[in-house]
Amino acid sequence: ALDGQAGWQAQWRDAAPKPGYDAVIIGGGGHGLGTAYYLARKHGMRNIAVLEKGWIGGGNTGRNTTIIRSNYLFDESAALYDHALKLWEGLSADLNYNVMFSQRGVLMLAHNVHDEQVFRRHVHANRLNGVDNEWLTPEQAKAFCPPLNIAPGMRHAVTGGALQRRGGTARHDAVAWGYARAASALGVDIIQNCEVTGIDRDAAGRVSGVQTTRGPIATKRVGVVAAGNTSVVMAMAGLRMPLESFPLQALVSEPVKPCFPCVVMSNTIHAYISQSDKGELVIGAGTDAYISYSQRGALHISMHTLEAICELFPMFRRMRMLRNWGGIVDVTPDRSPIIAKTPVPGLYVNCGWGTGGFKATPGSADLFAHTIARDEPHPINAPFSLERFAEGRLIDEAAAAAVAH
Numbered sequence: 001a002l003d004g005q006a007g008w009q010a011q012w013r014d015a016a017p018k019p020g021y022d023a024v025i026i027g028g029g030g031h032g033l034g035t036a037y038y039l040a041r042k043h044g045m046r047n048i049a050v051l052e053k054g055w056i057g058g059g060n061t062g063r064n065t066t067i068i069r070s071n072y073l074f075d076e077s078a079a080l081y082d083h084a085l086k087l088w089e090g091l092s093a094d095l096n097y098n099v100m101f102s103q104r105g106v107l108m109l110a111h112n113v114h115d116e117q118v119f120r121r122h123v124h125a126n127r128l129n130g131v132d133n134e135w136l137t138p139e140q141a142k143a144f145c146p147p148l149n150i151a152p153g154m155r156h157a158v159t160g161g162a163l164q165r166r167g168g169t170a171r172h173d174a175v176a177w178g179y180a181r182a183a184s185a186l187g188v189d190i191i192q193n194c195e196v197t198g199i200d201r202d203a204a205g206r207v208s209g210v211q212t213t214r215g216p217i218a219t220k221r222v223g224v225v226a227a228g229n230t231s232v233v234m235a236m237a238g239l240r241m242p243l244e245s246f247p248l249q250a251l252v253s254e255p256v257k258p259c260f261p262c263v264v265m266s267n268t269i270h271a272y273i274s275q276s277d278k279g280e281l282v283i284g285a286g287t288d289a290y291i292s293y294s295q296r297g298a299l300h301i302s303m304h305t306l307e308a309i310c311e312l313f314p315m316f317r318r319m320r321m322l323r324n325w326g327g328i329v330d331v332t333p334d335r336s337p338i339i340a341k342t343p344v345p346g347l348y349v350n351c352g353w354g355t356g357g358f359k360a361t362p363g364s365a366d367l368f369a370h371t372i373a374r375d376e377p378h379p380i381n382a383p384f385s386l387e388r389f390a391e392g393r394l395i396d397e398a399a400a401a402a403v404a405h
């Protein structure tokens, strides 16, 4: 539970902006709210504001398919995502707010010899890094997920799978609300409907404040956590980012009785699925192929994904879809994030999570708070620098995510 708080709040104070803060976080998603929480909770900073142009959780945090796992290939990635997974395991207790983290297992399917080689390599690399992951035969995969179709005659027959039992899902809204309430109880101002329109720099080039739709705010430390809009925000400080923003879609079915026990992902046929605690099938796809700041995508992407789901899980062929939406995912050249200082003194950036940053939320926020508070990266996020692209030290996880992006 939170120590030193003024008293329980059912939610967070909907604060109005003050003339100045010690630090300003741009972006009221899970990563931004979590950063403010850890800045207050672990680094003793109290005079902090989170500036959100819409409503907190309205971006990708509230739009994603909530898959959580840490079975990434590279040592740097395994350290980053498993740091997050360990924080997920205690997050509800830490925030005293049920984020509904459910370690139901994440099963990544293989459909050909290439998939098998990639996933077996992941299993071995994960074990070397102390991350749980195990190879299953098709029969073992079906035993773990009975609705799975492992008939040999399928167009993309299942030839095995990699299972991370510690992986699972969480309630995305609750993550934003839990962090907002806990941060607010520690004195952080959560300021919604406040779009940042400019980043001010002094004569020496240091950050000196931000311009917003609710007036100017002075500060010497700005953390940008704006996901798909990061390039737009960083351009306000004169920085061009190695990012492309794409629409990524998801959809949910009509709710049914509990029938799907885990998370199943397939990179080859661009589909992944779980069942929410409300009973809806939560289905995700690959990104739309064009660069866009749109929060919706093309119909053929969803249709392709539903064809794949119907092939893998024939019992779902008569389900009706309830809602389809999109978010804006910010993708780096190596599909790994940037959690770093920038060439502008006092300006820090946390972005590039692409299609897979929800799983990292607590770890990303914890490490970004460390980077802002100490003006230097934590050893875990040090490799995820902005300079790595110029220096050629890529952390190329493109194959690790279960969607082509």
Ligand SMILES: Cc1cc2nc3c(=O)[nH]c(=O)nc-3n(C[C@H](O)[C@H](O)[C@H](O)COP(=O)(O)OP(=O)(O)OC[C@H]3O[C@@H](n4cnc5c(N)ncnc54)[C@H](O)[C@@H]3O)c2cc1C
Binding pocket: 026, 027, 028, 029, 030, 031, 032, 051, 052, 053, 054, 055, 056, 057, 058, 059, 060, 061, 062, 063, 064, 065, 066, 067, 068, 194, 195, 196, 197, 225, 226, 227, 228, 229, 233, 248, 249, 250, 284, 325, 326, 327, 328, 329, 353, 354, 355, 356, 357, 358, 359, 360
């Ligand atoms: C459809 C979909 C499915 C996904 N599925 C998964 C998944 O299953 N597992 C997984 O790990 N990841 C998944 N992701 C990715 C994941 O959602 C994101 O990487 C993660 O949520 C990013 O969190 P964030 O807090 O950085 O971004 P956001 O939650 O998008 O927060 C950024 C905030 O910044 C605000 N903002 C932008 N510009 C400004 C400005 N100028 N001034 C003020 N505020 C501003 C935005 O309004 C937004 O609220 C998915 C994404 C999508 C879109």
Ligand SMILES: CSCC(=O)[O-]
Binding pocket: 065, 067, 068, 069, 284, 355, 356, 359, 401, 402, 403
């Ligand atoms: C949207 S893909 C989710 C993931 O990479 O675990």
